[in-house]
Each structure stands twice: as C-alpha cells, then as structure tokens.
Amino acid sequence: MSLLHESVQRSVRPALVPRRWHWRTWQDRVGHWAMASLAWAIIGLLVAITGVLVLRAGGLLQVYPLSAIVFGVQWQPLRGTFGMAPFFVGTLLVTAVAMLLAVPLAILSGIYLAEYTRPRTRLLLKPLTDLLAGMPPVVYGVWGVLVIVPLVRDVIAPISTGTIGMLVPFLSNPRSSGYSVMAAGLVLSLMIFPIITAITEEVLRAVPRELREAAFALGATRWEVSQITAFRAGLPGIIAAVVLGFSRAFGETLAVLMVVGNIPRIPPTLFDGSYTLSGLIANNYGEMMSVPLYERALMTAALALLAVVISFNVGTWLFLTRRLQIGGSQ
Amino acid sequence: MKRNTRRHHYARRRYVERLMIGLMRGALGLAALALASLLLVILVRGVNALSWAMLTETPAADFYLGGGGGILNAIVGSLALALGAILCASLIAVPGVLYMHTYGKGTRHVAIVRLTLDVLWGMPSIVFGATILTVLLWLGLRTSLLAGILALTLVVLPILARTFDEVVRMVPTDLTQATLALGTTRLELARMLLRQSMPGLMAALFLAFERAIGDGAAVLFTAGYTNTLPRSLLDPVASLPLAIFFQLGTPFPAVQDRAYAAALILTVLVLVFGMFGYLALHKLGRHVIR
Amino acid sequence: MATITLHNFNVWYGQQHALRNIQLTLPAHQITAIIGPSGCGKSTLLKSMNRLLDLQPHVRTSRRLLLDDEDIYAPGVDVAAVRTRIGMLAQKPFPLPLSIYDNVAYGPRIHALHPTHQLDSVVQAHLTDVRLWDEVKDRLHSPAHRLSGGQQQRLCLARALSAQPEVLLCDESTASLDPISARGIEDLLASLRSAYTLVMVTHDLDQARRIADYVVFLWLGEVIEHGPAAAFFPAPQHSLSRDYLARKIG
Ligand SMILES: Nc1ncnc2c1ncn2[C@@H]1O[C@H](COP(=O)(O)OP(=O)(O)OP(=O)(O)O)[C@@H](O)[C@H]1O
Ligand SMILES: [Mg+2]
Numbered sequence: 001m002s003l004l005h006e007s008v009q010r011s012v013r014p015a016l017v018p019r020r021w022h023w024r025t026w027q028d029r030v031g032h033w034a035m036a037s038l039a040w041a042i043i044g045l046l047v048a049i050t051g052v053l054v055l056r057a058g059g060l061l062q063v064y065p066l067s068a069i070v071f072g073v074q075w076q077p078l079r080g081t082f083g084m085a086p087f088f089v090g091t092l093l094v095t096a097v098a099m100l101l102a103v104p105l106a107i108l109s110g111i112y113l114a115e116y117t118r119p120r121t122r123l124l125l126k127p128l129t130d131l132l133a134g135m136p137p138v139v140y141g142v143w144g145v146l147v148i149v150p151l152v153r154d155v156i157a158p159i160s161t162g163t164i165g166m167l168v169p170f171l172s173n174p175r176s177s178g179y180s181v182m183a184a185g186l187v188l189s190l191m192i193f194p195i196i197t198a199i200t201e202e203v204l205r206a207v208p209r210e211l212r213e214a215a216f217a218l219g220a221t222r223w224e225v226s227q228i229t230a231f232r233a234g235l236p237g238i239i240a241a242v243v244l245g246f247s248r249a250f251g252e253t254l255a256v257l258m259v260v261g262n263i264p265r266i267p268p269t270l271f272d273g274s275y276t277l278s279g280l281i282a283n284n285y286g287e288m289m290s291v292p293l294y295e296r297a298l299m300t301a302a303l304a305l306l307a308v309v310i311s312f313n314v315g316t317w318l319f320l321t322r323r324l325q326i327g328g329s330q
Numbered sequence: 331m332k333r334n335t336r337r338h339h340y341a342r343r344r345y346v347e348r349l350m351i352g353l354m355r356g357a358l359g360l361a362a363l364a365l366a367s368l369l370l371v372i373l374v375r376g377v378n379a380l381s382w383a384m385l386t387e388t389p390a391a392d393f394y395l396g397g398g399g400g401i402l403n404a405i406v407g408s409l410a411l412a413l414g415a416i417l418c419a420s421l422i423a424v425p426g427v428l429y430m431h432t433y434g435k436g437t438r439h440v441a442i443v444r445l446t447l448d449v450l451w452g453m454p455s456i457v458f459g460a461t462i463l464t465v466l467l468w469l470g471l472r473t474s475l476l477a478g479i480l481a482l483t484l485v486v487l488p489i490l491a492r493t494f495d496e497v498v499r500m501v502p503t504d505l506t507q508a509t510l511a512l513g514t515t516r517l518e519l520a521r522m523l524l525r526q527s528m529p530g531l532m533a534a535l536f537l538a539f540e541r542a543i544g545d546g547a548a549v550l551f552t553a554g555y556t557n558t559l560p561r562s563l564l565d566p567v568a569s570l571p572l573a574i575f576f577q578l579g580t581p582f583p584a585v586q587d588r589a590y591a592a593a594l595i596l597t598v599l600v601l602v603f604g605m606f607g608y609l610a611l612h613k614l615g616r617h618v619i620r
Numbered sequence: 621m622a623t624i625t626l627h628n629f630n631v632w633y634g635q636q637h638a639l640r641n642i643q644l645t646l647p648a649h650q651i652t653a654i655i656g657p658s659g660c661g662k663s664t665l666l667k668s669m670n671r672l673l674d675l676q677p678h679v680r681t682s683r684r685l686l687l688d689d690e691d692i693y694a695p696g697v698d699v700a701a702v703r704t705r706i707g708m709l710a711q712k713p714f715p716l717p718l719s720i721y722d723n724v725a726y727g728p729r730i731h732a733l734h735p736t737h738q739l740d741s742v743v744q745a746h747l748t749d750v751r752l753w754d755e756v757k758d759r760l761h762s763p764a765h766r767l768s769g770g771q772q773q774r775l776c777l778a779r780a781l782s783a784q785p786e787v788l789l790c791d792e793s794t795a796s797l798d799p800i801s802a803r804g805i806e807d808l809l810a811s812l813r814s815a816y817t818l819v820m821v822t823h824d825l826d827q828a829r830r831i832a833d834y835v836v837f838l839w840l841g842e843v844i845e846h847g848p849a850a851a852f853f854p855a856p857q858h859s860l861s862r863d864y865l866a867r868k869i870g
Contacts, residue, residue: 014701031517035429105357112354136544138571143368251454253547302460313449508714513704526717
C-alpha cells in the first residue's frame with residue numbers, strides 16, 4: 001500500500017553525529033578542499049604576477065634611482081638612460097582625454113537606456129552597446145587609422161587651432177599629422193563608452209522598482225528620479241564601471257599603439273604624437289634581450305601599469321566598503 | 331511661495347528635463363554614429379580585399395610583400411588560442427565561483443577573491459603577456475601556443491569568473507533553501523546551482539571567447555607568429571589581431587588592404603560568438619526556474 | 621519516534637533577540653500548529669529545527685534543540701543528516717531545476733535509499749500519494765516549473781517525503797495557493813500524521829482548528845501558551861491568546 005507509511009520502517013536513518021565518514025561526506029570534504037584551493041589559486045595568480053614583475057623590475061631599481069625613472073625625460077636605453085616621464089605623461093594624457101569624453105556621455109546614455117526607453121526601443125538600442133563592447137581593440141585601431149587620424153588631422157586640429165587654440169597653446173597645432181594624443185583619446189573613448197554604458201544600465205535596472213515609484217509618486221520628473229537612482233542608489237555600481245573603464249583605457253595596447261604616433265617625448269600639444277607605457281612594452285619586446293637592463297626597464301613599465309591598476313581598484317573597493325558600507329562580502 | 335515663482339520653478343524643471351533628454355539622445359546618437367562608421371569602414375575596406383584564398387590558405391613566402399596566400403594560419407591560431415584559454419579559465423573559474431556561493435559564502439576569503447578578480451579584470455593584457463614571457467625566459471622556452479593560451483587564460487579568467495559569479499548570484503535563495511532542506515551536502519548544492527545557472531554560464535563562456543579571440547596584446551610576446559598551421563602545443567602560432575597589426579604596419583597598400591580584410595573576418599567572428607552568447611542566454615535551459 | 625524538544629532555546633539576529641527561552645516538547649506523530657501574529661518568530665522557530673537558520677548571516681543560537689535525545693546544534697553534528705531527517709515544505713512551491721521525475725527522485729538518489737531499478741516505482745508511489753500521478757504521468761520528463769502552483773506544491777511535498785524524513789516542517793505551505801489547492805494540500809498533510817511528526821506554521825486559525833493536535837502560541841519571540849488543540853481552542857488560558865483567537869490582535 002501507500003509509501004506514506006514506509007516512514008515507520010525507514011531504510012536508513014542517518015546518525016546526526018556520524019561515527020565514520022560516509023562516501024558522501026568524503027565527496028563533500030574533497031569538494032570543499034579542491035574548490036577552496038582553486039579560489040585561493042585566483043589570489044595566488046595575482047600575487048605571482050606581482051612577484052615576477054617586482055623581481056625583474058627590482059634589478060633596474062638597484063642600479064638606477066626611482067626618481068630618475070619617474071622624472072627623467074631621456075629614454076636612451078642604448079646609452080643606459082631610462083627616463084620614463086614621457087611615457088607616464090603620454091599614458092596619463094591619453095587616458096584623461098578618453099575619460100573626459102567617454103564618462104559623461106556613457107553615464108548619460110546608460111541612464112537613458114535604463115530610465116527613458118520603452119522595452120522595445122531598448123531591444124533595438126541595447127545591441128548597440130553590446131556590439132561595441134565586444135569589438136576587439138585592434139579593430140578599433142584600424143578604425144582609428146582609417147577614420148579618426150584623418151579626422152584629427154583635417155578637421156579637429158585645424159578647427160581647434162583656429163578657435164580655442166588661440167587662448168590655450170596646448171590645443172593649437174597647425175601641422176598635426178593626426179597620429180596624436182587626441183586621436184588615441186578618441187579611439188579609447190569609443191572603446192570604453194560601451195563598457196561604462198552597459199554597466200550603468202544594468203546597475204540602474206537593478207534598482208528596486210519601489211524606489212522609483214516612490215519618487216514618481218512625489219511628483220518628481222524623470223530626470224529627478226534618475227538623479228536618485230543613478231547618483232544615490234546606483235552610485236557604487238557606476239563608480240565601479242568608471243574604474244573598469246579607466247583600467248581599460250590606461251592599459252590598452254594595440255589600439256593606442258596604432259594611432260598615437262609613438263614619439264618618446266612629452267607632447268607639446270594634444271595634437272602631437274606621444275607614447276604610452278603599454279606601447280613601450282609592446283614595441284620593444286623584440287630587441288630587449290640584447291641590451292643590458294633593457295628588459296628590466298620594460299618590466300618596470302609593466303610594474304607601473306600593475307601598480308596603478310591595483311591601487312585604483314583597491315582604493316575604490318575600500319571607499320565603497322568602508323565609506324558607503326556596501327559591497328564587500330556580498 | 332508666490333504663484334508665478336512657482337510656475338517659474340515648474341518651467342525650469344521642465345526645461346532641465348528636456349535639456350537632459352536632448353543630451354542623452356545626443357550622446358547615444360554620437361555613439362551610434364561612431365559604431366556605424368566603424369562597421370561601415372571595416373566592411374567596405376575589408377570586402378575589397380576579401381577572397382576565398384584569404385580564408386583557406388596559409389601565407390605564401392612573399393605574402394607580406396603583396397604575394398599570394400591567405401591568413402588561415404591566423405584564423406586557426408586564434409581559434410586554438412581562444413579555445414584553450416576558455417578551457418583553462420573555466421577549469422578554475424567554475425569551481426571557484428561555485429565555492430564562493432557554497433562553502434565560502436559570506437567569508438572574508440571570498441570578498442578578497444572578488445576584489446582580486448576585479449583587479450585582474452582591469453589589468454592590461456600586455457602585463458599578462460610580459461609576465462608569461464619572463465617566465466618563458468627563465469625556463470628557457472620559446473614562444474608557443476601553450477604560452478599564448480596561458481596568457482589568454484589570465485585575460486579571460488576574471489571575465490568568466492565575475493560574469494558567472496553574477497549569474498549564480500541571481501539564483502533565487504528559495505532554490506538554495508529548497509535544495510538544502512532535502513539534506514544535501516554543499517557539494518550537491520553546488521551542482522544544483524550549476525544546473526540552474528547553466529545558460530548564464532554558456533553566455534559567459536561565449537563572452538570570454540569573444541574577448542580571447544580579440545586580444546592581441548597578451549599573445550604578442552607569448553604565442554609568437556608563424557606562417558604555418560600549429561602542429562603542437564609547443565609550436566608558435568599566429569593570431570588574427572596580430573595578423574591585422576603586422577600587415578597594417580607594412581608599407582605596401584596591397585598588404586594593408588589584407589589587414590582590413592582580416593579585421594572584417596575578426597569582426598564577423600566576434601559578432602557570431604556574441605550572437606551565440608545571446609542565444610545561449612535566451613534559448614537554453616529547459617529546466618531552469620525563471 | 622521523532623519528538624522535538626527545545627530547552628531554553630534562544631535565537632539572535634545580530635542584536636535582535638528573535639526567540640526567547642523557548643521551552644517546548646512537540647509530540648511525535650501529531651500535527652503541531654505554531655500560531656501568532658506576523659513577525660513573532662514563527663518562521664525563525666521552524667528554520668531553527670532544520671538548521672536552515674545557519675544560512676542567515678550574523679545569527680546566533682543558545683541552549684538546546686533536541687531531535688529525540690540528540691541536540692541538533694551540538695558540535696560534530698552533520699547538518700545534511702539533520703535536514704535529511706527533518707524535511708521541509710516551504711511557503712511558495714519551489715521545484716528544483718530538474719524534470720518532474722528527477723525532482724521526486726532527487727532525495728532517493730542522493731541518499732541512495734533504493735536500488736536504481738526500483739526508482740520508477742518509488743517515484744510513481746510518491747506522486748500517487750500526493751495525488752499528482754494522474755496529472756503528470758504522461759509528462760514525467762518535462763520541466764517541473766511548468767506545473768501550476770498547486771501542482772508544484774504537491775510535487776514539493778512528494779519530493780520532501782521521498783527523502784524519507786521523520787519530521788516535516790511546513791511554513792504557511794498553503795498560503796500562496798488557491799483555496800481548492802490549499803484544501804488539497806491540507807488534507808494530504810492531515811493524512812500524514814500517523815507516520816510523521818508534523819510542525820506547521822499557519823496564519824489561518826480555521827486551518828489550525830481543523831487539523832492541529834497541538835498548538836503553540838508565539839508572541840514577540842516568546843511562547844505564551846501551548847497545549848493540546850482540544851484544550852487550547854475552546855478555552856485559552858492567557859489573555860493574549862484569547863485576544864488573538866478573537867482576532868482582536870495580530
Ligand atoms: N535574516 C534576518 N535578519 C534580521 N532579523 C530577522 C531576520 N529574519 C527575521 N528577522 C526578524 O526576526 C523576527 C521574527 O521573524 P520571523 O520571520 O520568524 O517572523 P514570522 O513570525 O515568521 O512572521 P510572518 O508571519 O510575517 O512570516 C522579526 O522581527 C524579523 O524582523
Ligand atoms: Mg514567516
């Protein structure tokens with residue numbers, strides 16, 4: 001008859017305190033151990049990478065003072081001078097241009113996608129950002145060479161020189177080749193735009209509907225509601241998006257390499273060529289074995305990239321978990 | 331408040347609202363324009379140089395001077411690199427993430443693993459390439475498919491892990507409770523979580539594949555470049571991003587044109603895998619609770 | 621037997637003292653109804669009994685909760701074993717992301733209760749017991765979440781029973797269902813009393829009157845009154861219980 005009465009004579013009644021480990025307990029323990037060690041391995045990877053770079057870069061730092069690396073403007077590895085200031089400045093300028101252009105536009109677009117569009121419109125617009133986000137850097141580079149470099153050379157540089165450049169010499173260069181900080185910044189800004197837009201949109205859509213409805217019920221306009229969702233509730237997510245965009249721009253290699261001109265000096269204007277840390281590493285890997293200290297200098301450049309990315313990420317993490325009391329473990 | 335100041339206030343709010351809408355549409359429009367020009371340029375310039383030989387032949391001896399042949403070596407190389415990297419990365423990421431939601435849930439360790447993954451996600455891929463290269467030099471090895479796979483693994487590991495992490499996080503707590511209430515061990519819970527998040531995992535895999543296939547900086551030092559098809563894990567191997575980069579760097583217009591064709595091929599590959607990811611997310615998973 | 625006994629049992633969520641000095645013995649093979657106003661700690665009490673409470677962050681318990689003579693919070697206790705012997709039926713039906721068949725077979729499989737060749741008949745028997753067999757026998761291998769809410773809850777009951785628990789905890793298990801399905805589940809639960817120790821939380825006093833053998837009245841984390849249903853409902857001793865039964869409070 002019915003199995004309901006089987007409970008009276010159960011086939012097993014597991015002891016609450018097991019006297020010996022059963023097969024399942026073994027599986028569980030082994031699974032715990034294996035999965036935990038893989039999770040530790042992820043931390044181990046970052047530690048190992050840092051270790052390798054520190055070991056290699058350390059060799060240069062022993063014979064060549066740090067201040068001379070950071071502030072020196074002469075990059076002549078064959079003569080043993082390793083001033084990296086031009087690369088630091090170039091990297092920072094390119095990143096700054098990209099962030100200034102992309103961040104406001106991307107956040108606005110993200111807000112628009114999340115708060116203003118109907119589901120059907122979003123269905124059309126969303127693939128736009130996804131498509132852009134998936135495009136390989138080298139394709140952006142090709143586009144930069146074909147479209148942005150001529151655009152900077154023939155349109156943006158002349159116009160800027162004729163107008164705002166009269167006041168700010170930094171924006172004035174009548175003979176720009178197009179391969180410039182500006183071109184790299186533009187290419188990078190299109191590269192990080194979809195990343196920030198997509199994350200902003202996702203963050204805003206995760207904001208509970210009730211919050212939005214409560215604000216609307218008070219008679220707020222859509223923009224006023226967006227200010228609450230984006231700059232209060234969604235702020236941590238948006239900050240994370242901006243940090244990711246920054247990291248991407250800061251370390252991008254091929255796309256920048258193709259349009260920045262690769263001239264190792266501090267650029268006099270935005271429309272002059274420059275050089276970035278990542279470009280320095282990428283361009284010189286072939287010859288680096290032959291010159292003493294050269295490889296170590298390149299590893300120092302890599303270490304600099306690593307240090308900036310780690311400190312930026314850890315900094316925001318601390319800010320978000322300590323100051324805003326969110327994020328962290330969950 | 332006097333009546334007309336209040337009306338004034340309303341007008342100002344409405345004005346701000348319209349201004350912001352205009353700005354947002356402008357921003358999106360600009361992006362759309364840029365994307366359109368990107369796709370159009372790649373398509374127009376690429377189609378011209380595209381030929382059957384590009385897809386099916388390896389480069390002839392004078393290929394980089396404008397001679398015959400194709401970039402089959404780079405296509406196959408890129409697919410092999412990306413596939414290997416995805417395989418390696420998922421071996422670490424999938425159990426690691428399941429650990430974060432079962433045994434390790436809520437612990438400090440897991441918080442640090444997440445932070446590490448975020449750091450790795452932001453790390454320039456050239457740094458991974460340089461690190462692997464250093465290790466190669468220490469070991470006295472040459473550039474190879476295997477080294478390229480290792481560098482790309484570092485690139486896609488955080489992408490795969492964090493995306494999958496978000497997917498597992500979406501699993502309803504009710505499912506966790508329902509499973510545990512049956513007397514399951516945490517390992518069995520992990521398997522249930524994996525089952526429920528399978529479509530999300532597939533989508534994450536395709537996303538990671540897309541990123542792996544497009545990353546040139548990581549393989550620059552590690553995978554090397556050859557004109558032949560890879561025969562073993564220890565041979566150097568060509569890749570599409572580098573094929574584009576090198577060909578564009580030559581002074582010959584005919585070779586540069588082929589760089590555009592290669593860019594078109596890469597773009598199409600990326601779009602196709604992006605599409606698969608989208609389909610995986612929306613069409614897979616018969617048993618998944620929605 | 622399967623008696624649950626609580627000795628001075630306490631639960632804290634962080635600073636909040638959610639259950640205070642609970643002193644109870646829940647009789648075996650009877651239906652115990654836990655009643656009380658919203659937020660008084662009914663779910664907390666129920667989740668303490670199969671240690672699902674462990675999943676909440678910052679939760680703390682003190683003193684003892686015994687299944688027969690063993691403290692389920694003692695060190696060395698295997699939580700999975702606790703949950704195997706003390707099953708649960710949640711408020712909302714929540715099928716596992718498996719087929720109908722695999723949902724019912726899940727418990728027997730992981731606990732290796734039956735030889736594989738008997739599994740089909742075990743699944744059929746359990747589905748028949750919850751009166752679901754005729755409705756699903758043609759689509760056993762289709763996804764479980766395509767069933768209706770009432771069907772899903774019956775499936776969840778079959779899934780819980782197929783793991784062969786001794787105690788079954790039900791947290792408002794009929795509350796999210798339509799009246800007909802709710803009545804169906806209620807009747808099923810009532811028919812289980814001879815074989816299981818049932819502990820159910822309910823807001824529906826009429827339901828408690830219909831099927832409970834024993835009643836526990838909770839108020840702000842404390843047991844105000846408990847006793848056989850036959851004595852409690854006609855003549856509650858405490859003024860709070862009287863007010864609650866008269867629906868003046870809660
Ligand atoms: N995870 C938690 N963290 C902190 N406090 C909690 C948590 N869960 C429950 N509480 C608090 O514990 C008390 C008891 O909650 P519980 O869910 O047990 O009530 P309940 O009697 O089941 O209520 P209801 O009838 O509404 O389901 C409530 O005051 C609640 O706010
Ligand atoms: Mg409750």
